[in-house]
Amino acid sequence: MAKKSQEGLTVKKENFGEWYTQVLEKAEIVDIRNKVKGFMVVRPWGAMIIENMYKLYEKEIQSKGHKPTFMPTVIPEKNLTKESSHIKGFTPEVFWLEKIKGEGKLALRPTSETLYTPMFKLWIRSHRDLPMKLYQRGSVFRLDTKATRPLIRTREILWVECHDAFATKKQAEAQVQEDIDTTEKIMHQNLGIPFFAMKRPSWDKFAGAEYTVGSDVLMPDNKLIQQPSTHMMGQKFSRAFEAKFKTESGSEEYLYTTAYGPAMSRILVSIISQHGDNKGLILPFCISPIQVIIIPIYSTKNKNKILKESEKIKSALETLKIKTEIDASEKRPGEKYNEYELKGVPFRLEIGEQELKNKSLTLFTRDSGKKEKINITQLSKLTKLGQDYDKRLLKKADNFTKGKITNCKTKQELKKTINSGKIARVNFCSTDVQGEKCAEIIEKQINAEVRGTLASKNEKATGKCIICNKKADVVVYVGKSY
Amino acid sequence: MAKKSQEGLTVKKENFGEWYTQVLEKAEIVDIRNKVKGFMVVRPWGAMIIENMYKLYEKEIQSKGHKPTFMPTVIPEKNLTKESSHIKGFTPEVFWLEKIKGEGKLALRPTSETLYTPMFKLWIRSHRDLPMKLYQRGSVFRLDTKATRPLIRTREILWVECHDAFATKKQAEAQVQEDIDTTEKIMHQNLGIPFFAMKRPSWDKFAGAEYTVGSDVLMPDNKLIQQPSTHMMGQKFSRAFEAKFKTESGSEEYLYTTAYGPAMSRILVSIISQHGDNKGLILPFCISPIQVIIIPIYSTKNKNKILKESEKIKSALETLKIKTEIDASEKRPGEKYNEYELKGVPFRLEIGEQELKNKSLTLFTRDSGKKEKINITQLSKLTKLGQDYDKRLLKKADNFTKGKITNCKTKQELKKTINSGKIARVNFCSTDVQGEKCAEIIEKQINAEVRGTLASKNEKATGKCIICNKKADVVVYVGKSY
Numbered sequence: 001m002a003k004k005s006q007e008g009l010t011v012k013k014e015n016f017g018e019w020y021t022q023v024l025e026k027a028e029i030v031d032i033r034n035k036v037k038g039f040m041v042v043r044p045w046g047a048m049i050i051e052n053m054y055k056l057y058e059k060e061i062q063s064k065g066h067k068p069t070f071m072p073t074v075i076p077e078k079n080l081t082k083e084s085s086h087i088k089g090f091t092p093e094v095f096w097l098e099k100i101k102g103e104g105k106l107a108l109r110p111t112s113e114t115l116y117t118p119m120f121k122l123w124i125r126s127h128r129d130l131p132m133k134l135y136q137r138g139s140v141f142r143l144d145t146k147a148t149r150p151l152i153r154t155r156e157i158l159w160v161e162c163h164d165a166f167a168t169k170k171q172a173e174a175q176v177q178e179d180i181d182t183t184e185k186i187m188h189q190n191l192g193i194p195f196f197a198m199k200r201p202s203w204d205k206f207a208g209a210e211y212t213v214g215s216d217v218l219m220p221d222n223k224l225i226q227q228p229s230t231h232m233m234g235q236k237f238s239r240a241f242e243a244k245f246k247t248e249s250g251s252e253e254y255l256y257t258t259a260y261g262p263a264m265s266r267i268l269v270s271i272i273s274q275h276g277d278n279k280g281l282i283l284p285f286c287i288s289p290i291q292v293i294i295i296p297i298y299s300t301k302n303k304n305k306i307l308k309e310s311e312k313i314k315s316a317l318e319t320l321k322i323k324t325e326i327d328a329s330e331k332r333p334g335e336k337y338n339e340y341e342l343k344g345v346p347f348r349l350e351i352g353e354q355e356l357k358n359k360s361l362t363l364f365t366r367d368s369g370k371k372e373k374i375n376i377t378q379l380s381k382l383t384k385l386g387q388d389y390d391k392r393l394l395k396k397a398d399n400f401t402k403g404k405i406t407n408c409k410t411k412q413e414l415k416k417t418i419n420s421g422k423i424a425r426v427n428f429c430s431t432d433v434q435g436e437k438c439a440e441i442i443e444k445q446i447n448a449e450v451r452g453t454l455a456s457k458n459e460k461a462t463g464k465c466i467i468c469n470k471k472a473d474v475v476v477y478v479g480k481s482y
Numbered sequence: 483m484a485k486k487s488q489e490g491l492t493v494k495k496e497n498f499g500e501w502y503t504q505v506l507e508k509a510e511i512v513d514i515r516n517k518v519k520g521f522m523v524v525r526p527w528g529a530m531i532i533e534n535m536y537k538l539y540e541k542e543i544q545s546k547g548h549k550p551t552f553m554p555t556v557i558p559e560k561n562l563t564k565e566s567s568h569i570k571g572f573t574p575e576v577f578w579l580e581k582i583k584g585e586g587k588l589a590l591r592p593t594s595e596t597l598y599t600p601m602f603k604l605w606i607r608s609h610r611d612l613p614m615k616l617y618q619r620g621s622v623f624r625l626d627t628k629a630t631r632p633l634i635r636t637r638e639i640l641w642v643e644c645h646d647a648f649a650t651k652k653q654a655e656a657q658v659q660e661d662i663d664t665t666e667k668i669m670h671q672n673l674g675i676p677f678f679a680m681k682r683p684s685w686d687k688f689a690g691a692e693y694t695v696g697s698d699v700l701m702p703d704n705k706l707i708q709q710p711s712t713h714m715m716g717q718k719f720s721r722a723f724e725a726k727f728k729t730e731s732g733s734e735e736y737l738y739t740t741a742y743g744p745a746m747s748r749i750l751v752s753i754i755s756q757h758g759d760n761k762g763l764i765l766p767f768c769i770s771p772i773q774v775i776i777i778p779i780y781s782t783k784n785k786n787k788i789l790k791e792s793e794k795i796k797s798a799l800e801t802l803k804i805k806t807e808i809d810a811s812e813k814r815p816g817e818k819y820n821e822y823e824l825k826g827v828p829f830r831l832e833i834g835e836q837e838l839k840n841k842s843l844t845l846f847t848r849d850s851g852k853k854e855k856i857n858i859t860q861l862s863k864l865t866k867l868g869q870d871y872d873k874r875l876l877k878k879a880d881n882f883t884k885g886k887i888t889n890c891k892t893k894q895e896l897k898k899t900i901n902s903g904k905i906a907r908v909n910f911c912s913t914d915v916q917g918e919k920c921a922e923i924i925e926k927q928i929n930a931e932v933r934g935t936l937a938s939k940n941e942k943a944t945g946k947c948i949i950c951n952k953k954a955d956v957v958v959y960v961g962k963s964y
Binding site: 031033034035036037039040041042043044046047048050051067068069070071072073074076095096097098100103104106108115118119122123134136138139141143156158 | 513515516517518519521522523524525526528529530532533549550551552553554555556558577578579580582585586588590597600601604605616618620621623625638640
């Protein structure tokens with residue numbers, strides 16, 4: 001295994017599908033050889049990245065008032081079926097447990113509205129208990145019957161799910177916006193993944209929600225992948241579970257609830273795809289398990305001296321809270337270079353006899369491929385260099401996404417735009433149920449999807465629907481998707 | 483709910499069963515009202531404690547070379563049944579999923595040897611890849627058919643499981659000792675829970691292990707509860723999965739593996755039970771989600787001034803990395819005092835007009851109940867006070883356990899010792915299979931269990947077995963257990 005991973009990639013990123021599979025294997029992110037469809041083994045390098053993503057996300061949602069909980073991994077059938085559109089939407093996707101004698105039927109949770117809402121009913125008495133903002137980190141399970149693909153389409157998903165309860169619809173809507181802001185801050189600003197916040201058409205919303213805002217991220221193959229989505233449940237679940245509270249005026253009212261579900265395992269797909277290159281992964285500095293790898297270059301004669309100096313540099317960097325490792329193994333330096341480039345480590349410091357003498361190390365930067373000298377007394381520069389590094393990744397990703405949207409007035413233009421790997425912006429009759437037929441036509445004839453309307457901007461439609469020619473109600477975005 | 487929790491306990495700790503149930507509810511640790519047998523809802527206060535325990539444990543095992551992974555929550559039947567004594571031991575306790583068309587049968591993982599060992603086979607080629615030390619945090623599932631009890635006996639367990647592979651038996655044995663040392667450091671030294679490391683009798687070892695060392699902790703009702711255990715698998719699993727490696731001499735050899743499983747949800751039982759008192763929880767300073775609670779005491783006239791000062795104190799404490807909250811809610815100070823005492827918060831700072839004038843706050847310490855003055859300029863003392871606090875908890879728990887072991891020479895003495903709530907130290911024929919009958923006699927006639935021999939001390943038996951009168955091979959410890 002170790003050997004294999006050092007071989008480097010044998011395929012270019014243009015050949016995205018193959019590249020993605022090779023990167024997962026050779027950078028030791030996941031192992032797909034455990035042979036259970038849709039379930040992955042996440043290897044240490046992948047797990048450490050995901051752990052860092054969890055930390056980033058949990059810190060942010062906690063700072064916005066969410067408190068952790070642990071909910072059971074199983075849901076009684078009785079709960080799951082209580083909100084009728086919820087169960088209709090999830091039924092074919094549920095893993096059921098074999099019946100246990102004397103007990104009700106249990107499902108593996110596909111999502112946890114039907115665990116949180118009955119608890120809201122017990123925990124919330126009056127407006128003074130509101131808002132209540134809870135979350136958990138953990139797995140959810142969906143019996144996806146389509147072809148699975150590691151991290152992209154899986155049956156077990158590693159995620160964070162926030163479930164919030166409010167006294168008014170307005171507050172719940174503000175939460176949906178806060179969730180979008182969280183995606184913007186963490187996924188875009190920190191991890192460098194730009195997205196379009198799309199209010200989904202009614203036929204594509206979360207089962208049981210009033211509406212859903214999904215974040216669409218462009219992949220290198222120009223298809224869109226859905227990243228964190230936030231759902232306005234309104235009073236749908238609270239009505240199903242009779243979850244009420246006493247208002248200030250003393251009357252009883254159903255709760256308004258929302259849910260937000262950033263999936264770490266899926267966001268990792270975008271991190272890998274967006275930033276990676278022909279040499280392998282390029283990890284954002286802020287989540288890389290190793291931010292600086294020190295490669296000591298020594299002979300038997302000066303080994304001790306070089307290693308001792310490496311330890312000193314490591315300590316200095318750790319004082320700056322920079323995650324640093326030394327690879328003192330017996331492999332050749334070149335092998336080590338390849339390995340950490342493949343794994344996406346942002347910075348490499350080379351230290352040999354020459355460097356020691358000049359008190360000047362060789363610094364290699366993963367994204368730019370630049371090699372430069374850095375004085376031993378100036379290691380504190382690496383904090384700033386790390387920030388700059390992440391800004392570069394962000395800018396590059398923004399540039400990739402920029403200009404990918406084309407206004408289309410006719411079906412021909414739409415087809416051309418989609419086939420050229422872009423996203424089309426079109427006038428469309430409706431994102432309510434009456435528009436579904438036109439969306440089906442786009443799907444059948446152009447092999448693309450109506451992703452929704454912009455969530456953060458109220459775009460007014462002026463002309464006619466690009467498909468049915470009826471008065472256009474909305475401006476929608478159309479693209480190929482995962 | 484909020485109201486209820488402020489009521490305080492209505493039962494004394496002597497009445498342990500009832501006390502335990504009340505503490506769980508009123509300190510808002512878990513909620514048992516979700517009505518799925520053996521599955522709990524862990525509420526924010528409980529979840530934050532468990533999160534802190536995870537941090538403590540994961541940091542320690544990582545520092546000892548363990549790397550994180552995420553394994554699937556499900557195990558194929560084929561894997562689970564590969565090691566015959568493993569599956570025999572777990573069969574009745576497994577949750578199975580309903581069969582999915584076209585795929586093999588799947589179980590919820592009861593433990594993950596049969597997920598890690600096939601990966602060791604793929605990831606380890608030669609002695610150069612060893613040792614390999616991996617872990618995951620997550621849930622495991624056991625269909626326990628006995629009466630379940632929140633946190634104590636549950637069907638979903640929140641734990642950390644370490645799975646390690648070695649080239650030699652000696653290294654694997656050293657790992658078992660390292661695991662015991664980890665329990666000593668975290669559970670005893672940090673969390674203040676003393677334990678007896680017991681090498682289990684062969685009839686009580688982990689299904690598939692060569693031997694098991696469990697840590698037995700004394701509960702207030704004088705029964706023993708098993709806390710983290712570590713298992714020497716030897717080559718049992720590696721043989722079942724054909725997991726070999728190339729030795730330095732070039733030959734092929736089966737791996738030696740070990741497993742260690744500290745369950746956060748279960749260790750919390752001992753934290754609650756060991757340290758709590760008639761007023762509620764007493765949390766170790768090192769894991770309390772709030773280490774210092776500031777209670778501002780204000781009238782409408784001086785509210786702003788007092789709150790502003792409270793914020794300053796909070797900032798000062800946070801600079802010292804002390805987790806601090808202000809309760810500025812409308813409740814009466816007395817209500818707040820009760821709430822945080824119930825929840826086990828180590829320190830309370832009261833700040834009112836008088837305190838402000840004298841620049842001297844009132845400091846309440848949860849375990850001692852002591853109230854004293856602390857000058858605003860001396861807040862940094864709290865770091866040391868926190869350490870002292872944890873040392874006191876440790877010492878008190880050690881004292882409780884000390885002197886609980888009594889040497890017994892006859893069955894009558896054994897009976898008397900057990901009935902007086904102590905642990906008996908007795909000569910015993912054997913902890914191999916031939917001793918099981920004598921253990922059964924003890925269980926039937928005295929309602930107590932042979933827990934094993936001391937793991938860290940080779941105690942020589944001299945006389946005869948307390949039951950069968952044959953030559954005693956071992957010195958064992960007998961006690962009542964959960």
